[in-house]
Amino acid sequence: MTPQEFRKMAHQTADWMADYFEQVTDFPVKARVQPGEILSALPGLPPESGTDSETIFRDFGSILLPGITHWQHPGFMAYFPANTSYPSVLAEMVTSALGAQCMLWETSPAATELEQAVMGWLRDMTGLPGDFQGVIQDSASSATLMAVLCAREKASGFQVAETGGSAKKLMVYASTQTHSSAEKAVRIAGLGKTGFRKISVRADFSLDPAELEAAIREDLEKGFLPCAVIATLGTTGTTAFDPLPEIGRICKTYGLWLHVDAAYAGTAFLLPEFRPLAAGLDLADSYVFNPHKWMLTHFDCSAFFVRDPDHLVNVMSVLPDYLRTKSHGRVNNYSDWSIQLGRRFRALKLWWVIRSFGVNGLRDIIRNHIRLAELAESELKTWPSVDWMAPRTLNLLCFRFTQPGLSVPEENDLNDEILQTLNQSGKVYLSHTTLNGKLTLRLVTGQTTLTEPYLREVLDLIRQISGQILASRVSQEKK
Numbered sequence: 001m002t003p004q005e006f007r008k009m010a011h012q013t014a015d016w017m018a019d020y021f022e023q024v025t026d027f028p029v030k031a032r033v034q035p036g037e038i039l040s041a042l043p044g045l046p047p048e049s050g051t052d053s054e055t056i057f058r059d060f061g062s063i064l065l066p067g068i069t070h071w072q073h074p075g076f077m078a079y080f081p082a083n084t085s086y087p088s089v090l091a092e093m094v095t096s097a098l099g100a101q102c103m104l105w106e107t108s109p110a111a112t113e114l115e116q117a118v119m120g121w122l123r124d125m126t127g128l129p130g131d132f133q134g135v136i137q138d139s140a141s142s143a144t145l146m147a148v149l150c151a152r153e154k155a156s157g158f159q160v161a162e163t164g165g166s167a168k169k170l171m172v173y174a175s176t177q178t179h180s181s182a183e184k185a186v187r188i189a190g191l192g193k194t195g196f197r198k199i200s201v202r203a204d205f206s207l208d209p210a211e212l213e214a215a216i217r218e219d220l221e222k223g224f225l226p227c228a229v230i231a232t233l234g235t236t237g238t239t240a241f242d243p244l245p246e247i248g249r250i251c252k253t254y255g256l257w258l259h260v261d262a263a264y265a266g267t268a269f270l271l272p273e274f275r276p277l278a279a280g281l282d283l284a285d286s287y288v289f290n291p292h293k294w295m296l297t298h299f300d301c302s303a304f305f306v307r308d309p310d311h312l313v314n315v316m317s318v319l320p321d322y323l324r325t326k327s328h329g330r331v332n333n334y335s336d337w338s339i340q341l342g343r344r345f346r347a348l349k350l351w352w353v354i355r356s357f358g359v360n361g362l363r364d365i366i367r368n369h370i371r372l373a374e375l376a377e378s379e380l381k382t383w384p385s386v387d388w389m390a391p392r393t394l395n396l397l398c399f400r401f402t403q404p405g406l407s408v409p410e411e412n413d414l415n416d417e418i419l420q421t422l423n424q425s426g427k428v429y430l431s432h433t434t435l436n437g438k439l440t441l442r443l444v445t446g447q448t449t450l451t452e453p454y455l456r457e458v459l460d461l462i463r464q465i466s467g468q469i470l471a472s473r474v475s476q477e478k479k
């Protein structure tokens, strides 16, 4: 490709991107392809000679685009969003042109120092404890893994790092509603499936602190070494908030590391009125939240904060001679704060997003998302066939349709049919969770492009489709 061709294609691509954002509702939000369909449209062997960009772009449109689920579609209300924004995309264009690998301060001083600055901004914007220091990770999963490694080494006095094992069995605790990345982290850290103890939850799906303390005491009696609690602010299933003040007190009493996973809900702490939900965070040793979920910064960008960066670096750093630089000890080398050596220049998109919207601009958007959830909640609560499955704290609704006379499995089938039909409509994409054995629909209003009129259209569609399916069940029963 010549520089002239690149310039032409880049302009065309930028136009395509702008059109895509403007016309994203022309696509069905959830991809409608069958497993293997895209793969079978791709040649098994790579091309021997080069293909021009026009052709590649055309094939992207005809072969790949039908297999894309459109996360930036206003009808994307499944899981948690991974929302983006124009400023975030612009920053990525620049990042990809720089192609910098920002592992050490020396390999791009601006990347390191911008990361240091924006992580300080994020901490202060969201009201985190002033002594937290942050580093950007690819995902909350990696951040939680690092937290478990820090906890493991602290509890064992670096015995595991030294010898690969510990004298006593190390134990990590989290609620039954904790994200799967916590259990995965414990397994990867070598503590084993039996080193992860799930604590039961209360009626609102938050961790029961009395059960936690009982479990720790029981394990101590067995001669185990309790080393960490992973508490969640805003669980994935229902956005439940674990009681941090009580959990923190227990961690202090028994000397456990407290890691707090606020992957989704952390963005809500931009709003001072939601900060009471983070009370007790001053007791945490580490904390993670994902700007790449709800803060208009495209995937991947996870903000990991620790109270004691020296401990983190002691756990993570392996320094061969070829990575030793003159500036060591005077600057942050973020590869020492991460699992991977190589690092993308992720701070740029955060900087671009925060400057472009301003903190107040971001706050307005987040407040609006929560207002839309309130609106949907009050609408759904007027429908006689809707059961509320968990309290709403932010912008996730957990509900289910019911019909008198149906057993729980029959009702699960009913809700599954409603979910599948909605998701095939192309207009909305919801996901589900299971709460106390009951299939529950999850609807999240966190998409950058979501508007009140679009939400009202979605609610109409849910009313119409659920109404048809409920009516057909009634007529089946009569037969």
Ligand SMILES: *Cc1c(COP(=O)(O)O)cnc(C)c1O
Residues within 6 Å of the ligand: 080, 138, 139, 140, 141, 142, 179, 181, 232, 234, 235, 236, 261, 262, 263, 264, 290, 302
């Ligand atoms: C989404 C989510 C995660 C996982 O986030 P990744 O960045 O994809 O690893 C972890 N914890 C909670 C509570 C989440 O909602």
